[in-house]
Amino acid sequence: MTFIAVNNVSKKYEIGSELKALDNVTLKINQGEFIAIMGPSGSGKSTLLSILGVLNPPTEGNLIIDDIDVFKLANEKQADFRREYLGFIFQQFKLLPYLTAVENVMLPLTVAQISKKEKLQMAEKVLAKIGLESKLHRLPHQLSGGEQGRVAIARAIVNQPPIILADEPTGSLDTKTGQEIIEIFKALNEDGHTILMVTHNKENLEHVKRTVLIRDGKIVN
Amino acid sequence: MGLWDIVINNLKRRKGKVLFIIAGITIGIATVVTLFSLTTSMNNKMAEDLEEIGTKVLLAPQSEKTSFTYGGITVAQDVAFDIKKIPRDILVLLEARSEELNIKYIAPKIVHEVYLDGKSNLLVGANINSELKLKPWLKYSGSLPDSENEVLLGNSLAEQLAKKPGDSLIISNSNLTIAGVLDETGVQEDNIILAPLVLAESLSGDAGLSLVELVFNNSPNLDADINSLKALVPDVKVTTVREVMESRKEVIDRYENFAFLVSVIVLLIAGLIVVTTMLGAVNERIKEIGIFRAIGFRKKDIIYIITLEAAVACGVGGFFGYVLGVLAAKGAAPLIETELLIGWNPGLFLIMITMAVIIGLIASLLPAVKAAQLDPQDALRYL
Ligand SMILES: Nc1ncnc2c1ncn2[C@@H]1O[C@H](COP(=O)(O)OP(=O)(O)OP(=O)(O)O)[C@@H](O)[C@H]1O
Ligand SMILES: [Mg+2]
16 A cells, blocks of 8 residues: 655756756655665755655645645645654754754654653653663764764654655764664664665665665656 | 753853843843833822922912013012002911911012122022922021021022122122022022011012912812912912923923833834844754754744744843843932932833833744744755
8 A cells, every 4th residue: 555655746946947856756655665765966866855754845746645645735734744754864964963862852742742751751762772871961962973873863753753764874874883773774664664765875775675766856767 | 842941942052142132132121111210200209299289379469560480470570660569468368268278388478689799689588487398399508597687598699609608698788697508409499599588578678579379288179279269369360380390290291202212212223133133043043943844843833932032032131121220210310300219110020021022022023934934945955
């Protein structure tokens, strides 16, 4: 059963320009898939991911997730949708430098209607699962790159979103640390999360169930 | 971790900007509080004076020839031939009816023009003790005249003549002693010679009165009482000295308008400081706002965070502004009028805090909306 459907999506950044960052892309994704999106630099991987992340409306086509035509939702509803369905792991992780690890993880829960104590418990639980229980109160710059990556993953999954989107999560890490991150993704995938990951790194493909290749804004495989 | 924690965190992190906003609002609110406290206490003082003094009514001769003013009304000068003075027996009449008409004080006066060093001055003959009761703001140094040839000098006049208590003064060949000098008042009393009634009478060589000051108790029947008085003394001009207080009121009103204008301008400037500072803060936080939006913060959450930050900073500014404003008013009060009472006023305090918070909310609305409108995708690309 298709969980995520990208239907004939095109994206032009400059109005009137011929250059399409994405050109008539169609992609069906089932629940529980682990997909790697690969392709040369500038081919449109991040653009596709930002459309899947409901951050960047396509110029043409639509995106259906869980039978919801998400770009038809009102702006505030799109924010609610992101919070409910999506966990982001950004390139360079984008942790807030002034918040501790546990505070960064609590961030997506900020607007949730639950008590502070519950939020803290949820964040601590996720960080423990990822092996960071001893570094809850460190600021990002006091953590290694791999640890920052894990905090970013914890932040993405703390509110249990069904879909995880990661843009080159291992890009800034050495092979071994990158591998640890991929292991975490594998475990999350086994827990039922649908994962879409942009990567340049062939070593990351070991646990991946499907690879989508993009070139010049088109899916080529 | 709630929105509130993010607000507090940001306030702590951006101390420079926050202090700048606090300083701007502090100055703005302090100005408003100072001006407001001063006008209020001036008004209170005036109302108090009015209450304490009662309503003043002046009786003056009917005359077409007029040449000087005293106590706010124009009085005929006695060098003119057709001058009529008020006959002295009017006092007997007034004494007899004073209780019935609610008259608190009867203060007869003889105003006489005298020349000192070739300059014209007013010598005011009065019952000095009741005069001081009637005008509680009149203070003096030295002592009160206790014989018929002792006088009090107005402050400016004493300075001009270089006289001090105990010195002598020659007027129309009479050798007088200056018993005391009045403190500065800023009004006509600074330039008069205040003499016992008998002395003025003998100097003017006339038994009539130039004017009679009456003070009515402030009863609800005041108008009726004054009308009865008019009927009682048909040959005399009766003037209610409301006008005198009204002119003082006019001064305060003008000051109030000025204070209001200054307050509006200062608050506008404070608001602009908040607007520009918060716009700067938003520009610094584009990436952070992108992250917030990507992980599911709504536009209204962003607006909430930004406006709340400004409101908290402004509220703190309002607090300091109130304290500083009252202190400044306490410092400035003696320069404007002695005995102005400036106090701590919880109502004003709350109003000022509220006003500061509202300024913060309004002024940060534009930066907040700008922040909320940021495209999360673009914001995330900022690095
Ligand atoms: N906001 C934007 N405005 C204009 N052009 C953009 C914008 N974002 C991306 N592009 C263009 O769209 C095309 C695809 O960019 P995208 O970032 O999706 O590539 P990518 O596959 O992620 O590349 P990389 O591997 O280097 O991250 C590129 O030509 C890029 O210059
Ligand atoms: Mg990219």
